[in-house]
Amino acid sequence: MTTTDTNFGKELATGKFTDQMLTDMRNLIGTELRTDACVNNEYATRLAILRFAEGIGDDNPLWTDEAYAAAGPYATIVAPPSFIFACLGSVQVGWRGLGGFHAETDITFHAPIRVGDKITARVWFDGFDDPVESAFGGRRIKDYLRQEYWNGDGQLVARFICSRMRFERGEMQKRRGSRAIELPHPWTEEQLAAVEEDILAESPRGAQPRYWEDVRIGDELDTITKGPIGLTDEIAYVASGAAPIPRLSAHGVALRRYRKHPKWAFRDPNTHALEPVYSVHYNDYAARLQGAQVAYDVGIQRTCWQIHSLTHWIGDAGRVKAVHGQYRAHVYLSDVVRLGGAVVGKEIDADGDAVIHLETRAINQRDQNCMPGTATVVLPRREVQP
Template sequence: MTTTSDTGIGKELATGKFTGEMLAKMRDLIGTELRTDACVNNEYATRLAILRFAEGIGDDNPLWTEEDYAAAGPHGGIVAPPSFIFACLGSVQVGWPGLGGFHAETDVTFHAPIKVGDKITARVWFDGFDDPIESSFGGRRIKDYLRQEYWNQDDELVARFICSRMRFERTEMQKRRSSRKIEIPHPWTDDQLAKIEDDILAEAPRGAEPRYWEDVRVGDELDTLTKGPIGLTDEIAYVASGAAPIPRLSAHSVALRRYKKHPKWAFRDPGTHALEPVYSVHYNDYAAQLQGAQIAYDVGIQRTCWQIHTLTHWIGDAGSVKAIHGQYRAHVYLSDVVRLGGKVVGKEIDGDGDAVLHLETWAHNQREQNCMPGTATVVLPRRPEVTQ
């Protein structure tokens, strides 16, 4: 039998400390383009890849999934949700040996739609980090920045994603876990669950009916979308859609060889004795607790996918998402319900000549926390009589 000492992998997540040497090494990496081979999940936007991703984020917009419907739409065929970039490559890890990490903030600009058959190439650069500061949440922490660009086969920039993560010392995060203790799983009643499910089943995307820029007023609110109660299958579906794992999840000998080469990528689950990746914090309670959380929790960019779903749901087929920003506040735990929405805070014809709306967006859990405050810019069509 293989023992912990044979593999160099223990029952705890790797722990590390911020040191002057570590910070110096990371400063030397600034500007480096990172390898992506082990993190690419989809290279081509096939019909099934798009369908699998849309289902994995709970988005049933027929523009992504139904060929006959999409053929009559603005693109003449199926396109991918803007968030499909994350199913091509969610992100890449860089440095910080033994430190924990939470996705802290996301900024994305979108430049071209992804159509069936497009080949998407992702490139990633390490753009640096802020100096360590003290925080009540998890002790000393830093925020680092990765710049991810997605290009299609015609050398068009599809999207640019600035991914920032909070890095922290796991031992310090664990010490503060009791201060963040809440009642988990959430004790939903049957009546509450029935209301949640009724709300979800009543949701319908704007679809083919255009939402014209001229008809929108500052202060108008978006439709509310509801996600939850978040369950294990929701996380499995997200992984199966091709999104998030960094590096890709693997099994048996493939995984073992990777963990032998990179012992800090894994830990041994004391219940099953199996080796599990650090990524399993999103579906393994034991791993999440080692990270300083209460139980398993959602993926940062999964939450961003829900934000983008809220936007495309409201703007309709003829609209487009131009930019989004989101901050991740508080964990979204398994059993939580998140209600996403937003309101119009400005409108203009921008420097590109686009008729845009500027939005404030939110994601409220059942504890009345805004667990993802954000902003967005969307483009809407003009009324034909105005543009003639």
């Protein structure tokens, strides 16, 4: 790449699906991917956990207060289950010139992350569905990355199946007008005051156990409110270590990477700076190039909020076993999202765990469920009386 290339940095790539591209990607199925450029944290230090918890707006003292955590079930600080994303959010693979949205998340959790743990991530490309036509953005495919997180004792901490939609950016841009909504959202002062009061009223269940026997089908989770989403919310998430594919960088470090991979960046017409594709989450111009209206949240950021709502409800003695979520709509800057759910089942599962099955939701101010999902949590049981 030379400085005489007049197309360098002018726009995001606008590639097309081709038979050769599909053949090349099929040949990659089963490949373990390099992760060096995407790792943000190797160790779950106290400050790394604190920074991440603050970056998702979760002040549960089990993650943040050494004295409180010492008296808890782990006898030390542990990380929110979603801390895996602060170690490695995801990896970019193939699909030259195409756009992408995170579409779906499936995670199973197998061990807690304790302060001081070293977390190693491994990632494989597991394949993709055949291209289909969609009204949302024309021809698209759905691909799958399998990400595993291991601690220093060789224990599997979590397995994350990351699914993304890949599409032709030109088609998404053409159809952006059909998805137009009023942005920023026209909040009134009274509405904003009510949102803030709801947020300030939230308090995690904490040390008071929620027993499996006491939960009934139809019980509702507490509601966790996020928003109105602002630029600092996105910056805090990036600063927490959860910016994926690849790490963000500045000045000469960034420029050398962009020269090596020219379509990783575009030139912002307002600042004349080169910006990474990831800036769709804080840069309106980049978001519009991607076919969105303005800057929008990160998919796994929304899953972090979902997990926050679960740990808030289950208390210190419970644990999250599995989550699933589908990203059905963008969460734009200025949106408010209320996360909750309802109990749909309970059992003693094959592992002997007393589990609660939940349907989860994330409702925005337009009454859209922008992340329908499911979850399984483990709760303590009351001691059996003789």
